[in-house]
Amino acid sequence: MYSKQISKQIFTSYVLATGGAVGTALTLNSLVKSMPPLIGRMVPFAAVAAANCINIPLMRAQELKHGTPIYDDKNNKLGYSKAAAQNGIAQVVLSRICMALPGMVVTPMVMDYLEKRGTLCRYPWMVLPATLGTLGLCLTFATPLACAFFKQRASIPFKHLEPEVQCNLCKRFSGYPPTYVYYDRGLYRP
Template sequence: MCSEESDKAAVYVRDLKKRINIDEPRYDQETYVGRAKHFFLTTNPLNLLVSSRRLEEARCLVTKYRCNEPIPDDTTVNELWRAKMLYDSAFHPDTGEKMVLIGRMSAQVPMNVMITGGMITFYKSTPAVVFWQWLNQSFNALVNYTNRSGDVQQTNKQLFTSYVCATGGAVGTALYLNSLVKTMPPVIGRLVPFAAVAAANCINIPMMRAQELRHGTPVFDDHNNKLGYSKVAAQSGIGQVILSRVFMALPGMVAAPVVMDYLEKRGTLCRYPWMTVPATLGILGFCLTFATPLACAFFKQKASIPYNHLEPQLREQIQKQYDEPPTVVYFNKGL
């Protein structure tokens, strides 16, 4: 009965008088709420369970609709948007390449719950600090590279150099901060991982996207025509990503230490030591489930920059292509 009613209520793509613009997200990206709805869908950890066959079907449907090729007559509007959401969650928006599974934004919550839980729980010994910070920055390096903006390629040597500098900086920051807080209250020591992560993001993200800073990221006009590569746009996009990542980590990495310190002072953890890991992971899981999409929504994925803020050389190049250059150009800021 329910399925019959849903079938009757279904709106088929073939019946629409106006084409759906699937090059843009379903929800209004000019508003924070619209961006948050979009990222709640694309960062949903359940997307990781979708089979490769289903992802390929989604890619084919999206590609055919974009190219105005025939699609199945029984395709509904919701099915088309579902395919687009799966496509966005698994394929790079600029290159169209399928992203590594744990490098996708939908892997952020489960991976960060595990890694952040380790950093907060095992923060006292130097070997543990080194291991968990190394693991965290290795994961972040993979995510930063996977979700980089543009189509600029890096050599293996450049990637390795960026990785060593980023992870080395993160581990060094954590060890230095730990040495400073040894005589301070325990809760301060528990907050060191967040400070280290925040500082490391300022190193890791620019290093793993160094090619964009050197050569620029692609910029486009209103009709998605590539205009060239802009270093200014790359700097703006990377700065926005750093802020988003810091705020993404903030709720869980601050709330969990404060709560665990409170439980420790009350003696709860002494009476029930088995609670330490489940409680930490539970708090982190709750915070990250909401903080990940809400932090991603701070800035638009399709970022914009005024034309007159671009480099003089790029403006000259664009002026040769247009009688009236666009007032604003667009670029993918990355995630």
């Protein structure tokens, strides 16, 4: 039963993220026809960003529905929090978009610059090496930097938790709950 539910969730997420990306790309392509070519080259980045905004929350819908585990500073499990799940998923979406940003924005800018200077007209063989070199350089630094934006073990203030979680923690800690609770942001999950 659980495997069937996961398969359905993956399929739904895939279809909606792909549909969102394609819809974004088609809409933006129709809007940027009369704009400079560089603007048109940014459409794939917008499509990837849209896909991330759809896919990641859908893939982690169970966390949004039931909460993600929260811990104290000694790594003792305290319960589950939907607020922590929302924070973690938002940070993962932002990290994934930032991972794509340099490769999908800097590369078109460099290629546009080389095209305007006439370099690519004089040396047409440079198109592929220049594209791959710029993209490779961007990916070399962008992925680790985007992963490092947020700590894997994140914290959330007690006062930002849901009222029922706050109530449970107050009872558990005899009216003196921890100032912060911790959760796994889940950067490496889908």
